[in-house]
Amino acid sequence: MRRTEMLQEIRRMRFEEMYTGWQEGRLSQEEAARVLGVCSRTFRRQICRYEEEGLTGLNDKRLTQASHRRAPVDEVMKVTDRYRRSYRGWNVKHFYSWYVRDGGKRSYTWVKNTLQRQGEFQKLKKKGVHRRRRERSPLPGMMLHQDGSTHEWVLGKKWDLIVTMDDATNEHYSMFFTDQEGTASSFQGVQDVILKKGLFSSIYTDRGSHYWVTLEEGGKVSRTQLTQFGRAMQQLGIMMIPAYSPQARGRSERMFRTHQDRLTKELSTQNIITMEAANRYIKKVYLPAYNREFKQKPPEEGSAFIPWVGAHLEDILCEHHERTVTPDNCVSFFGLTIQIPSDKYRCHYVRAKVNVHRYMDGSLAIFHGPRKLADYDQNGQLKKKKKDKAA
Numbered sequence: 001m002r003r004t005e006m007l008q009e010i011r012r013m014r015f016e017e018m019y020t021g022w023q024e025g026r027l028s029q030e031e032a033a034r035v036l037g038v039c040s041r042t043f044r045r046q047i048c049r050y051e052e053e054g055l056t057g058l059n060d061k062r063l064t065q066a067s068h069r070r071a072p073v074d075e076v077m078k079v080t081d082r083y084r085r086s087y088r089g090w091n092v093k094h095f096y097s098w099y100v101r102d103g104g105k106r107s108y109t110w111v112k113n114t115l116q117r118q119g120e121f122q123k124l125k126k127k128g129v130h131r132r133r134r135e136r137s138p139l140p141g142m143m144l145h146q147d148g149s150t151h152e153w154v155l156g157k158k159w160d161l162i163v164t165m166d167d168a169t170n171e172h173y174s175m176f177f178t179d180q181e182g183t184a185s186s187f188q189g190v191q192d193v194i195l196k197k198g199l200f201s202s203i204y205t206d207r208g209s210h211y212w213v214t215l216e217e218g219g220k221v222s223r224t225q226l227t228q229f230g231r232a233m234q235q236l237g238i239m240m241i242p243a244y245s246p247q248a249r250g251r252s253e254r255m256f257r258t259h260q261d262r263l264t265k266e267l268s269t270q271n272i273i274t275m276e277a278a279n280r281y282i283k284k285v286y287l288p289a290y291n292r293e294f295k296q297k298p299p300e301e302g303s304a305f306i307p308w309v310g311a312h313l314e315d316i317l318c319e320h321h322e323r324t325v326t327p328d329n330c331v332s333f334f335g336l337t338i339q340i341p342s343d344k345y346r347c348h349y350v351r352a353k354v355n356v357h358r359y360m361d362g363s364l365a366i367f368h369g370p371r372k373l374a375d376y377d378q379n380g381q382l383k384k385k386k387k388d389k390a391a
Helices: 003-023 029-035 041-058 071-088 091-102 108-117 183-196 228-236 246-269 273-293
Strands: 144-156 158-167 173-177 202-205 239-242 320-322 330-333 336-339 353-358 365-367 373-376
Touching: 003 041, 029 041, 071 108, 091 108, 144 183, 144 246, 158 183, 158 246, 173 183, 173 273, 183 228, 228 239, 239 320, 246 273, 320 330, 320 336, 330 353
Parallel strands: 144 202, 202 239
Antiparallel strands: 144 158, 158 173, 320 353, 330 336, 353 365, 365 373
């Protein structure tokens, strides 16, 4: 069934429902017309046609009447036969020029579509979109790039290099190795930037599963279903921008090629073979030198960074998981059973909704609203509170 026919069938079904509601006195004509998206006068006309002709009276006449501009069948066959007899192998544009010379009155599009429907030509795939070079952001802090690169940075060892850089200046604010790119590494890069420079306006990323929820493979990202990273960016007021092609991330790709060439050689020269030593080298030597050489002047003077004046940034840049407290004042969390300690503010938390925070180092904390109830290690064991020193 064609889409137009399907929509017509839906309109008829909706009219029957509204007509029945009007007949039974549940709807006025104005209310029924509003639901159908027409005026009350049109609804009255449809009632008359329906009572006289039934459902067929509601049919759109445009779907059953042939257009007066439609070419006759003999004209279609004449053009097709002429192409097959004398011009087979010619492209459409070449054939159309001869068609016009011999007195043809139809358009180029009509001739092309006619020959395609008759199987003489196949429809070509849509040409690639013409892409224009995107200019850099005018101010530092307006847009940051974050991306990761898996590479054999040290002989026999593959790590992920996570880089967070400014679009306006190419300055790298954060750069470190990790075993695997994910939510924790993304949080770490953002935290490094905020503590060093302040809050920024937007962040440009690929469509990795730790950044975005994609409902269909290769499709558009969801703006309503948020990942842990997306929730944190929304909480901080930072806009996220997804990349839909490798070309869109060309600046990051070129930057990683430079690192794969230079950083591997420098680590080898320094006889560095552990991730900890490599990260120390990046922070103290490689990153400052790279920024001195490759940092560019921003197109305009000024900065879009806003100083971070809030507290407990780590409680935003972490995973949040809602849980319901069990009758024994425990919380189940990914195979762990976490006991909530007693406190003086509440007798128990049974059936209360709490949030479990998992920080970048794997440690945990339980919050009831804005109040932290307790801190735990990676295994869900309660951490001992530090006692205040005596005065």
